[in-house]
Amino acid sequence: MKEFVEYILQFGSLNQQQIDLITKKGTELKLGKDEYFSEAGKIAKQVGFILEGIVRVCYYNNKGEEITKYFIEENNLVCDLESFESEIPSTAYVQAVTEGRLIVFSKKDWQELFNTIIGWDAIVHKVISKALLQKVERRSPLVAEDATTRYLKFLEIYPTVVNRVPLSYIASYLGITQQSLSRIRKNIR
Amino acid sequence: MKEFVEYILQFGSLNQQQIDLITKKGTELKLGKDEYFSEAGKIAKQVGFILEGIVRVCYYNNKGEEITKYFIEENNLVCDLESFESEIPSTAYVQAVTEGRLIVFSKKDWQELFNTIIGWDAIVHKVISKALLQKVERRSPLVAEDATTRYLKFLEIYPTVVNRVPLSYIASYLGITQQSLSRIRKNIR
DNA sequence: GAAACCATTTACCAAATGGTAAAAAGTGAT
DNA sequence: ATCACTTTTTACCATTTGGTAAATGGTTTC
Numbered sequence: 001m002k003e004f005v006e007y008i009l010q011f012g013s014l015n016q017q018q019i020d021l022i023t024k025k026g027t028e029l030k031l032g033k034d035e036y037f038s039e040a041g042k043i044a045k046q047v048g049f050i051l052e053g054i055v056r057v058c059y060y061n062n063k064g065e066e067i068t069k070y071f072i073e074e075n076n077l078v079c080d081l082e083s084f085e086s087e088i089p090s091t092a093y094v095q096a097v098t099e100g101r102l103i104v105f106s107k108k109d110w111q112e113l114f115n116t117i118i119g120w121d122a123i124v125h126k127v128i129s130k131a132l133l134q135k136v137e138r139r140s141p142l143v144a145e146d147a148t149t150r151y152l153k154f155l156e157i158y159p160t161v162v163n164r165v166p167l168s169y170i171a172s173y174l175g176i177t178q179q180s181l182s183r184i185r186k187n188i189r
Numbered sequence: 190m191k192e193f194v195e196y197i198l199q200f201g202s203l204n205q206q207q208i209d210l211i212t213k214k215g216t217e218l219k220l221g222k223d224e225y226f227s228e229a230g231k232i233a234k235q236v237g238f239i240l241e242g243i244v245r246v247c248y249y250n251n252k253g254e255e256i257t258k259y260f261i262e263e264n265n266l267v268c269d270l271e272s273f274e275s276e277i278p279s280t281a282y283v284q285a286v287t288e289g290r291l292i293v294f295s296k297k298d299w300q301e302l303f304n305t306i307i308g309w310d311a312i313v314h315k316v317i318s319k320a321l322l323q324k325v326e327r328r329s330p331l332v333a334e335d336a337t338t339r340y341l342k343f344l345e346i347y348p349t350v351v352n353r354v355p356l357s358y359i360a361s362y363l364g365i366t367q368q369s370l371s372r373i374r375k376n377i378r
Numbered sequence: 379g380a381a382a383c384c385a386t387t388t389a390c391c392a393a394a395t396g397g398t399a400a401a402a403a404g405t406g407a408t
Numbered sequence: 409a410t411c412a413c414t415t416t417t418t419a420c421c422a423t424t425t426g427g428t429a430a431a432t433g434g435t436t437t438c
Contacts, residue, residue, distance in 0.1 A: 066434070067333040081322060099311035125314035131269060138386090139328050143364040144256040167386065175332040180425055182387050335426090336395070356416065369395055371417050380438090387432065395424070402417065408410090 004049045007075055012123040014025075021116060025109040031055075032098035038094045041157060044083040046104045050074050053100025054164055058172075061091040068173040069159050070135055071097070077131060078102065085095045094169060097165045142174065148184050150174045190215060193238045193292045200228055200313040200319075204208035210305060220285035226267060227283045235293045239263050242289025243353055247361075248281040257362040259324055260350050261287070266320055267291065268378040286354045318363075331363065337373050339363045 001023055008014070008022070031053065038044045040059060042107050046091075048055075053108060055078050057069040069092060083090035084107065113120050138157050142150045154174060155162055162170070171181040190212055192295050197203070197211070211248045220226060220242065229248060237244075237361050247256040258281060261267050272279035273296065294302075327346050331339045343363060344351055351359070360370040 061330070061333055065323065065333065069329050082326075122310060122314075124316065125311075129317055129321065131272075132318065132325060136321060136324045136328070137271075139325070139332070140258045141250070143252055143328070144254065144331065144361060145364075166384095172333060177335075177426060178386075179388085179427085183425090184260070188388075355414095366396060367416075368397085368418085373394090375417075381436100382438100383434100383436080385432100385434075387412105387430105389430085390428090391426105392428100393426070397422080398420090400417105400419085402415100403415080403435105404415070407412085 001028070001103060003075060007049070008123060010129070011126040012119055014091045014117070014119070014123075018117045018120075026103040026105050029102045029104045031100040032104065033099050035095060035096050035100075036093055037096065037102070038080055038083070040088055040091055040093050041089050043087050044080040044090050044094075045107055046079070046085065047110050048078040048102040048104045050076055050078060051101045051103060053102075054097045054161055055094060055100060056097050056165070057092050057094050058169075066172060069183075070138070070159055070173065071165065071169075073160055074157070077127060078116055081128065097169065130143060131151060146186070147174065147176045147180055150176070151181065151184050152188075168181060190217070190293060192240055192264060196238070197312060197316070199340045201308055202313075203306070203308070204372040206308075207306045211302060214302060215292040215294055218293045218372060219347060220289040220291065222285060222288050224285050225282055225290070226285065227269055227272070228279055228281055229282050230278050232271075232276050233269040233279050233283075234296055234360065236266070236273065236296075236299050237267040237291040238294045239265055239267060240290045240292060242291075243286045243350055245286050245354070245358060246281050246283050247358075255361060257358045259362065260347055260354065260358075261328070262347070262349055266316060270317065286358065335365065336365045336369055337376070339365070340373050341377075 005019055038163045041075050055072045057068055080090045171178040194208055244261045248256055252254050269279045357367045360367040
């Protein structure tokens with residue numbers, strides 16, 4: 001929980017009473033490897049913050065292939081925003097890639113924080129903007145490159161992820177087959 | 190200007206006095222075809238709202254190729270957020286693809302709105318979150334597809350853009366050569 | 379340790395895309 | 409209408425990537 005409070009405080013200041021309130025609302029959740037945090041077709045009901053582990057967001061394209069949209073690492077929020085905020089069914093799965101430990105807030109508790117903590121609104125919006133901007137900035141530079149360059153850029157973008165997730169997840173994130181990625185790895189060495 | 194006020198009011202309510210203040214701060218800017226709204230290496234000093242025309246954000250990759258990161262259409266904000274907010278040099282060019290008409294706010298005026306209009310903060314954050322989310326959601330589904338599918342999806346995503354921008358811009362947005370895109374167009378007909 | 383299971387690597391050939399270059403089509407100016 | 413200029417299309421071949429399948433390597437369970 002300490003990690004979450006520290007993270008939040010980077011984006012704005014809170015007094016002890018407010019911090020206690022936040023701490024009281026959040027509960028710890030353990031996720032097993034491959035377990036889903038939220039699922040496509042269902043409405044996202046929680047906001048999470050990753051203390052430990054790696055999570056990915058994935059979906060199935062119209063060929064039925066499983067595509068990793070992005071990875072989320074420690075010290076980041078996890079939430080299907082569109083689904084959570086608009087209460088529409090999610091279009092993607094959020095899945096623990098490794099074992100994970102999270103702080104989670106129910107929608108009700110999360111909203112209560114907006115009503116009771118002045119400035120919570122501003123902090124959350126900053127957090128979310130930053131996270132979204134990062135997603136855009138990580139994805140964009142990959143598009144116009146060949147597969148090898150994409151993989152090299154992936155190594156820069158997600159240095160803490162490479163050795164903790166299956167090759168096939170990275171391949172689908174990069175938009176190539178796992179055979180191609182394996183070949184690329186071989187050529188790089 | 191009316192269009193901008195209408196756009197903003199979708200995200201929160203404002204009284205007439207507040208609307209007048211916003212109206213007073215914004216000035217109209219005309220951009221010629223190919224003219225830059227902001228440039229790589231410089232600090233973004235304005236926020237814009239497109240009344241008319243199409244704008245693109247582009248950069249040069251390490252092979253020196255010009256890559257279109259995304260297009261921005263009418264009724265959307267234009268701003269290199271990272272540069273504008275943190276006052277760091279921008280990494281991309283923002284360029285009018287067609288002739289354009291925008292409402293622009295200087296950094297000083299934009300910030301004054303935060304100080305004088307209660308709730309402006311919340312509105313702007315909603316606008317920005319929505320725009321960023323759209324950028325992610327438009328880009329992600331393209332990655333894992335072959336070139337033809339990417340182009341077909343592009344047509345869905347940017348129906349108002351296809352016939353108003355050069356083929357080469359679309360090709361670089363999709364991460365393929367313009368020859369490939371031309372071939373794809375031929376095969377689709 | 380053997381068996382079963384899953385992930386990764388390799389190999390082979392087919393298909394898609396890139397690179398270079400030239401032709402064709404479109405645009406604007408005089 | 410012609411010329412100069414830019415954009416788009418086409419063609420050719422080289423290179424990259426995909427698809428299928430099998431082999432190898434790793435891990436877990438008994």
